[in-house]
Amino acid sequence: MNGTETLLILEVPAPILKAKAERVAAVDDGVRDLMERMLAAMYAAPGIGLAAPQVGVGRRVVVVDLAKEDEPPAPIRLVNPEVVWRSDEESIGEEGCLSLPGQYADVRRPESVRVAYLDEHGSPREIAAGGLLARCLQHEIDHLDGILFTDHLSALKRNMILRKLAKRRRDRD
Numbered sequence: 001m002n003g004t005e006t007l008l009i010l011e012v013p014a015p016i017l018k019a020k021a022e023r024v025a026a027v028d029d030g031v032r033d034l035m036e037r038m039l040a041a042m043y044a045a046p047g048i049g050l051a052a053p054q055v056g057v058g059r060r061v062v063v064v065d066l067a068k069e070d071e072p073p074a075p076i077r078l079v080n081p082e083v084v085w086r087s088d089e090e091s092i093g094e095e096g097c098l099s100l101p102g103q104y105a106d107v108r109r110p111e112s113v114r115v116a117y118l119d120e121h122g123s124p125r126e127i128a129a130g131g132l133l134a135r136c137l138q139h140e141i142d143h144l145d146g147i148l149f150t151d152h153l154s155a156l157k158r159n160m161i162l163r164k165l166a167k168r169r170r171d172r173d
């Protein structure tokens with residue numbers, strides 16, 4: 001990965017979005033640089049989370065920031081994130097994805113999770129989350145396993161979204 005270039009966000013059907021990403025062996029300057037560039041791409045989009053496969057990098061790296069526009073930035077950088085606990089309680093919430101632009105659907109997921117990860121210094125950490133943060137973390141960790149929010153929908157709803165995206169792409173190109 002080269003220095004300062006703007007990262008492009010890949011859209012379905014990019015094959016890397018369906019692949020399992022590789023664990024990061026060491027949190028080094030290259031990984032820290034990747035996370036800063038992912039944050040820049042996420043803020044520019046704008047989005048509240050971004051996983052490395054979405055920018056063409058098959059490594060287990062995620063960034064998240066749920067701060068509102070009128071609040072100071074609150075970036076979270078996660079390497080090798082893993083859900084270590086999920087609540088039995090589930091909730092349904094609307095999701096979108098920068099790799100499925102303009103498409104939204106209700107997704108059922110555990111309401112709360114605990115996520116273990118390495119921070120940008122390589123130190124082990126855990127985060128307990130509910131609500132939108134829990135939803136976003138699960139959405140991002142899914143990306144690392146090649147799973148999109150559409151994979152949680154019925155085949156009918158999934159195909160509706162994928163057909164709409166294919167049509168949009170035809171109309172655009």
Ligand code: GNR
Nearest residue numbers: 047048049050095096097098139
């Ligand atoms: O910006 C995003 N919003 C969002 C809304 C509900 C649940 C998950 C998300 S993540 C998404 C950005 C994205 O595609 N991350 O992978």
Ligand code: NI
Nearest residue numbers: 096097098099
């Ligand atoms: Ni996404």
